[in-house]
Amino acid sequence: MTLIVPADPLRPRRPDEHFAPEAAAARAAGVPVVLVDHDRLARGDAAELADVEDGVYRGWMLRAEHYPSLPGLRTSAAQYRQAHELPGWYDVLASVTPESVWTKGFSRDDFDHARLELGPGPAVLRDYTKSMKHYWHEAAYIPDLADADAAWAVAARFVQLRDDDLTGGFVLRRFEDFVAPELRTWWVDGTCRAIGPHPDLPADTVVPQPDPTDIAPLVGKLGLPFVTVDVVRRADGVWRVVELGDGQVSDRPAAVSPERMIEMLFPRSSGS
Structure with missing residues (x-):
């Protein structure tokens, strides 16, 4: 180990x-x-x-x-790609995450094809691995996909900001109204081992605790050794998956101690 x-x-x-x-x-x-x-x-x-x-x-x-x-x-390399890029995990988690479509490139034609496939209404833009949520109104949130030119302006700005880090293609996700602080859950071999605030939140953020058993069968079906699943409560009270990522490159929030991380990953060595 x-x-x-x-x-x-x-x-x-x-x-x-x-x-x-x-x-x-x-x-x-x-x-x-x-x-x-x-x-x-x-x-x-x-x-x-x-x-x-x-x-x-x-x-x-x-x-x-x-x-x-x-x-x-x-x-493995295949498992890393599956967890790291949205197309690798989306189909298994489709019932618990916003509806999504994606492209295999970053052209206007690629984007318009995905835009029409998802249909009119608000959406959130990202690529296979990352959004630009800190540039929400200029490079992430699209008020209405029916407005082709305005939607493309957001996509073009996204491409400009991501630059050399662009990965895979555009991903358009149906906008859902999330109201609670986002949580990061940690899973080892399909078992939820820790829950805490998303790393972007202060460590002392008080957040409601979801029931991980609701998504456990789906995460287990992926068969991935070590992943994080970010979840948030929708306005109607339903918990939704925002993101799944490979746990190896997911930032550890302060609420999860270094000792807890090692205990999760190497239980035989840490005596748990």
């Missing part, structure tokens, strides 16, 4: 400051820690991981094509 974390770019023998608490917790629990050069990993160079066994990565986001195809990693 091995925890893999990025090295500090300036001090390569030390873990990156953001992941140092998890590395320290792992070592305290008897879990070996391997440091990797994130820049090399992001270029597809996984030479540092050649001898890793049952390795779990906790680090910065990687494009699916750069995730290492090594047998020693607990999450």
